[in-house]
Structures are given as structure tokens and as C-alpha cells.
Amino acid sequence: MVVATDFRNDVDEILPGVVADRRHLHENPELGFQEHETAKFVTERLQTLGIEDIRTGINSTGVTGLIRGTGEGPGKDKVVLVRADMDALPIHEENRVEYKSRNDGVMHACGHDAHTAMLLGLARILTDRKDGFAGTVKLLFQPAEELPPGGAKGMIEEGVLEDPQVDMVLGLHVSSDTKTGVIKVGDGPIMAAADGFRITVQGRGGHGASPHLCVDPVVVGSQIVVALQTLVSREVDPVDRAVLSTCVFKAGEAFNVIPDTAHLAGTVRTFLPETRDLMERRITELVSGIAASMNATVEVDYIRGYPATVNDAGIAEIVRKAARQVVGEENVEIANPKMGAEDFSYFLQERPGCFFFVGTGNEGKESDVSHHHPRFDVDEDGMAQGMATMAASVISCLNQG
Amino acid sequence: MVEQGVLENPRVDACFGLHVASELPTGTISVGNGPVSAAADEFSITIQGKGGHGAYPHLCVDPIVVGSQLVLSLQTLVSREVEPTDKAVVSVCAFTSGDAFNVIPDTAVLGGTVRTFDMETRDLLEQRIRELTTGIAGAMSATVDITYRRGYPPVVNDEAMADIVREAARQTVGEEGLEMGTAEMGAEDFSYFALERPSCFFNVGTGNADKQSDVSHHHPRFNIDEDGMAHGIATMATALVTFLNRE
Numbered sequence: 111m112v113v114a115t116d117f118r119n120d121v122d123e124i125l126p127g128v129v130a131d132r133r134h135l136h137e138n139p140e141l142g143f144q145e146h147e148t149a150k151f152v153t154e155r156l157q158t159l160g161i162e163d164i165r166t167g168i169n170s171t172g173v174t175g176l177i178r179g180t181g182e183g184p185g186k187d188k189v190v191l192v193r194a195d196m197d198a199l200p201i202h203e204e205n206r207v208e209y210k211s212r213n214d215g216v217m218h219a220c221g222h223d224a225h226t227a228m229l230l231g232l233a234r235i236l237t238d239r240k241d242g243f244a245g246t247v248k249l250l251f252q253p254a255e256e257l258p259p260g261g262a263k264g265m266i267e268e269g270v271l272e273d274p275q276v277d278m279v280l281g282l283h284v285s286s287d288t289k290t291g292v293i294k295v296g297d298g299p300i301m302a303a304a305d306g307f308r309i310t311v312q313g314r315g316g317h318g319a320s321p322h323l324c325v326d327p328v329v330v331g332s333q334i335v336v337a338l339q340t341l342v343s344r345e346v347d348p349v350d351r352a353v354l355s356t357c358v359f360k361a362g363e364a365f366n367v368i369p370d371t372a373h374l375a376g377t378v379r380t381f382l383p384e385t386r387d388l389m390e391r392r393i394t395e396l397v398s399g400i401a402a403s404m405n406a407t408v409e410v411d412y413i414r415g416y417p418a419t420v421n422d423a424g425i426a427e428i429v430r431k432a433a434r435q436v437v438g439e440e441n442v443e444i445a446n447p448k449m450g451a452e453d454f455s456y457f458l459q460e461r462p463g464c465f466f467f468v469g470t471g472n473e474g475k476e477s478d479v480s481h482h483h484p485r486f487d488v489d490e491d492g493m494a495q496g497m498a499t500m501a502a503s504v505i506s507c508l509n510q511g
Numbered sequence: 512m513v514e515q516g517v518l519e520n521p522r523v524d525a526c527f528g529l530h531v532a533s534e535l536p537t538g539t540i541s542v543g544n545g546p547v548s549a550a551a552d553e554f555s556i557t558i559q560g561k562g563g564h565g566a567y568p569h570l571c572v573d574p575i576v577v578g579s580q581l582v583l584s585l586q587t588l589v590s591r592e593v594e595p596t597d598k599a600v601v602s603v604c605a606f607t608s609g610d611a612f613n614v615i616p617d618t619a620v621l622g623g624t625v626r627t628f629d630m631e632t633r634d635l636l637e638q639r640i641r642e643l644t645t646g647i648a649g650a651m652s653a654t655v656d657i658t659y660r661r662g663y664p665p666v667v668n669d670e671a672m673a674d675i676v677r678e679a680a681r682q683t684v685g686e687e688g689l690e691m692g693t694a695e696m697g698a699e700d701f702s703y704f705a706l707e708r709p710s711c712f713f714n715v716g717t718g719n720a721d722k723q724s725d726v727s728h729h730h731p732r733f734n735i736d737e738d739g740m741a742h743g744i745a746t747m748a749t750a751l752v753t754f755l756n757r758e
Contacts, residue, residue: 329586353565355573355613357616359607365605365623368602372606377565379566
């Protein structure tokens with residue numbers, strides 16, 4: 111039976127190939143739902159490896175494949191899904207590297223190239239070790255993680271969690287604010303639900319010197335902005351976490367004409383579904399009430415984005431144990447909740463699982479730059495720890511019994 | 512023109528001016544005492560915050576919240592600091608900040624207008640707007656840039672000159688055509704003359720629905736009932752002669 115520690119050597123052997131794959135993908139980034147060449151590259155590699163039941167074109171460019179273990183073990187009827195995202199961002203790359211993007215204005219600025227390369231590496235390792243485990247590993251390459259509504263939801267709707275029925279889901283993300291060699295695993299909600307809102311305040315415009323003949327939407331909008339700040343400070347449990355930011359306020363043009371309307375827009379981040387519902391309800395109530403009290407009318411649009419990313423505690427512990435075997439106890443940390451959002455959350459809503467972070471931040475290699483920055487890069491040594499941890503986690507999940 | 516010496520050589524003793532008025536029916540003359548038009552000033556305030564990710568407000572200084580606090584505080588100047596029998600307006604007419612719904616912006620730009628009739632109130636409001644803006648921004652860790660542009664001063668009619676015009680108007684359009692002028696929020700640069708000499712600025716009715724000349728000033732269909740011009744000329748001529756004979 112395969113155990114976790116076996117993978118470190120496997121990974122070291124294939125790492126140069128994985129790095130080459132990652133650089134190839136980095137040079138050829140594609141935007142969400144346009145990952146045609148990337149999907150083709152992935153499909154051809156899966157075919158070469160002899161991956162079973164390869165399906166392509168799911169929710170535009172999504173690809174899946176199966177590795178059926180031929181060995182013995184308690185995981186015989188289990189299916190563990192491992193996911194990687196393939197899409198890049200509309201950013202102009204400023205890195206001066208030989209594998210710089212050749213697609214002007216598009217860049218892998220979040221590490222999805224590394225995710226795809228790592229999953230292909232994982233596919234190779236597990237295929238080589240097929241006879242050492244029982245159970246099925248489903249590889250899933252998805253489009254458009256960065257582009258709402260995201261690629262995950264559509265793939266789930268097209269049935270990727272069935273046939274065979276998936277029991278657990280695993281995913282990882284490289285992290286430039288974590289040192290290479292460190293793996294971070296959190297329990298429960300680790301990333302926030304990210305929603306948006308748009309508010310149009312309808313007043314009555316007129317001459318700036320005749321306010322009594324108008325309904326001033328700038329004042330109404332300002333009351334709303336200030337009142338909205340009390341939702342987090344006064345209505346959310348202090349032990350819970352939430353953010354409400356009004357990021358756009360546009361009203362009026364001429365300095366002496368009270369405008370008709372004011373436009374506000376912003377974002378809301380929450381971890382708990384009850385808090386998310388509370389924010390949506392209270393934003394609508396506050397805004398409507400304030401506008402009405404000041405004789406204005408108002409339109410509120412609340413746009414739900416990705417749900418919070420919620421890890422299963424049991425599976426998170428499995429991943430933590432696997433990580434300890436790969437990088438040592440001292441290099442496994444509890445992940446602090448992040449306010450960013452992930453569409454892997456949709457998988458976690460359907461099946462228990464774990465999403466963890468793999469350190470790729472290295473000042474010496476200038477890979478400690480923020481995600482989504484034009485100079486973002488990945489310390490490729492970190493991919494080794496990521497693959498080994500994932501491989502060990504997959505096997506542990508299957509062996510769980 | 513005042514700077515170029517038009518009130519000297521010979522030395523001017525009094526100034527008179529008129530304005531046609533489409534909101535007054537032809538045959539009406541309106542003459543007010545004291546301030547009859549407002550000073551119109553404007554301000555532009557740039558609030559310098561610190562932008563960043565909408566989900567990490569603690570790393571930013573949010574200029575929209577600062578701007579909103581400021582808008583609301585500015586409303587207390589007229590309601591709490593201007594003598595209730597005085598007349599003033601502070602309006603913030605433009606508020607522009609941000610683009611992406613999930614990115615806290617760096618700056619917010621506010622623009623607005625201030626109308627006053629009394630010179631002291633005018634000075635007070637400029638001073639208080641500057642103080643409130645600087646104070647609120649500072650309290651919330653932002654910095655500000657304020658541009659305050661003074662427009663025309665208020666037109667202030669001299670009561671004695673106004674009485675002369677009123678008597679002249681009675682002779683032109685009769686008692687029934689004479690109206691007591693009120694303070695209007697529009698601005699008028701005759702005020703610069705009125706600052707230098709006893710003056711009177713009055714309104715001459717040219718509004719006539721039948722001639723479609725009762726349309727607002729500055730409107731693309733504005734027009735004048737030319738019969739009103741006769742009342743204007745007559746009233747002005749009578750007033751001038753009365754003034755000269757009085758001296």
C-alpha cells in the first residue's frame with residue numbers, strides 16, 4: 111500500500127517536467143472560458159499517460175479524467191476529486207523572464223499555470239503507483255475561476271460530481287505571501303463569500319441655489335454611505351468577520367446644479383451564510399429606509415458572487431497530516447481566513463473536502479509579489495511540496511475507509 | 512471696468528442698472544432694498560485617501576466615507592451657524608469617486624456652490640468650509656486639497672437710491688405696477704459698481720404669455736416683450752433726472 115512519504119522521491123524526479131509544463135502554460139495564458147490551447151495541452155497529456163474516461167469540453171473548456179487504482183485497500187469504492195483551474199487574467203506581464211507571456215495583455219498572475227502543471231504531475235505520479243492503492247481519483251481541470259459566474263458551477267451542473275459519484279474534493283492554491291516550504295491548511299470557512307451591490311438614489315435635481323425645490327441625492331447617498339458602516343460595526347457578531355466597502359460614489363457634474371441621481375456600488379465579504387443573508391437584507395432595509403425618509407426613491411441590486419470556501423475539519427486534518435510528512439511539523443500552519451473568494455467553494459458546497467495553500471513566496475526569486483500583480487511569479491520548488499502533499503492527501507483520503 | 516477707472520473722471524456719484532425679467536409681467540417694475548442678489552461662490556474639494564482592495568479596508572483610508580461625512584457636516588453650516596434670519600445656501604452638487612465595485616479608490620472629488628447675501632456670512636462660510644473639511648479629513652487620516660473660488664459679490668441696493676427708482680416707477684407704470692423686490696439667489700456683477708457707489712439695480716417686467724416671452728432666462732426659448740423696454744427706459748430716465756435734481 112502506498113504511503114505518503116513515498117511521494118517525495120517521485121515528485122523530485124518529475125519536477126523538471128512539471129516546471130517545463132508550467133512555463134509552457136505561463137507563456138501561453140488564456141482568459142476564462144477561452145482556455146482552448148490549455149485544455150488541448152491537458153487532454154493530450156492525459157491521453158499520453160493513459161488516463162481513463164477522458165471527457166472534454168465541459169462548461170466550455172473543462173476536462174476530466176479518471177485514475178482507477180488496481181491495488182487493494184479500503185478505498186475500493188471511493189472517488190476523490192482533485193481540481194485545478196486553467197485560466198489567466200487580463201494583465202500585462204512585467205516580469206523579465208524567458209517564459210514571459212507571449213499573449214500581450216494576458217498573464218498567469220495568480221498561479222493557475224502552476225495548478226494545472228501540478229495536477230498533471232500528480233496524474234503521472236498516481237498513474238505510476240496505480241497498483242499501490244484502491245479507489246478512483248478524478249482529475250478535474252476547470253475554466254474561468256477568475257471570471258464570475260466562474261467555471262466550477264457550470265461543470266457541477268453538467269454532472270462532474272456523478273458517474274462515478276464523487277465522495278470528496280481536494281484543491282490547492284499557490285500562495286506568494288507564504289514562504290516556499292510552508293503548507294497552510296484551515297478548518298471551516300477559510301475564504302469569504304464575495305458579493306456586490308449597486309444602489310441608484312433617485313432624487314430631484316435643480317439649481318444648486320434652490321435646494322428646497324429639489325431632493326438632493328448627494329446628501330441622501332452620503333447618509334447611506336455612513337449608515338452602511340454601522341452594519342459591520344454594530345450588527346455583525348464581533349467574533350464573526352465581515353466587510354462592507356462602498357467603492358463607487360458618482361453623482362453630479364456641474365458645481366451649481368443639484369443632480370437627479372447618485373450611483374453607489376460596493377462589495378460585501380462574509381464567512382457565514384447567516385451573516386451573508388443578514389447583510390443582504392439589512393443593506394436593502396437601511397438604504398430603502400434612509401432614501402424614503404429623505405423623499406428620495408432608490409433601487410438596490412445585491413449580486414451574489416462565490417460562496418464562502420468551507421473546509422471539512424476531518425479532511426483538513428488528513429491534509430495536515432500528509433503535509434507534516436512532506437514538509438515537517440514546523441512547516442505546517444493553520445491558514446488564517448482570507449477575504450478573497452474562490453469558486454472551488456461550489457465543490458465544497460456539494461461534497462466534503464479541503465482547499466489548502468502551498469507556499470511559493472521567495473524573496474530571493476522575487477516570487478513574493480502579490481497575486482494579480484504584473485510581477486507575480488511562483489517559486490517552482492514550492493510545486494514539489496504541493497504535489498507531494500496532494501498525492502499523500504489523496505491516498506490518505508482513499509485509505510480512510 | 513471699475514479697475515480701469517470708469518467711476519472716476521468725472522467722479523461718479525451713484526449707479527443705476529436694470530434687468531429685464533421674464534418672470535414679471537410686462538408693466539411691472541420690481542425694486543428691492545439692501546441685498547437683492549446673492550454672492551455665488553464655488554468650491555472643489557479633493558480628498559486624498561489610500562486606495563486598495565475592497566476586502567481589506569484596514570489597509571486603506573476610504574475617501575468615500577470621509578467625503579460622505581463631510582457632505583453631511585457641511586449641511587450643519589446653514590442650519591446651525593448662519594443666523595436664522597439671514598439667507599444662505601451650501602450645496603454639494605458633485606461627488607465623484609471610484610470605478611470598480613471591489614476597489615477602494617484613492618481619492619474623492621466634491622464640488623459645490625455657496626450663496627450668501629451678507630459679506631460677513633460669505634467670509635464665515637468660506638472659513639468654516641475650510642475648517643470642517645480639513646478637520647474631518649484629518650480625523651479620518653485623509654488629506655485634502657481645497658479650491659475656493661469667489662464669484663460676484665451680492666448686489667446691495669442703497670435705500671435712498673431705491674426710493675428714487677420706486678417713485679420713478681410709480682410715474683411710469685402706476686402704483687399697481689410697482690413691486691417690492693426680493694432677494695434672488697442669482698448673481699449679478701453690477702454688484703461691483705454697487706460696492707463702490709450708492710446704487711440701485713431693479714427689474715423690468717417683460718413677461719407676456721401671449722408673446723411667449725414668459726420663458727425662463729437661460730432657456731433656449733427665452734424672449735422679451737419689447738413693450739417692456741419702454742417702461743424700462745422711462746423709469747430709468749425719470750430716476751436719473753430725479754437723482755440729479757436732488758443733488
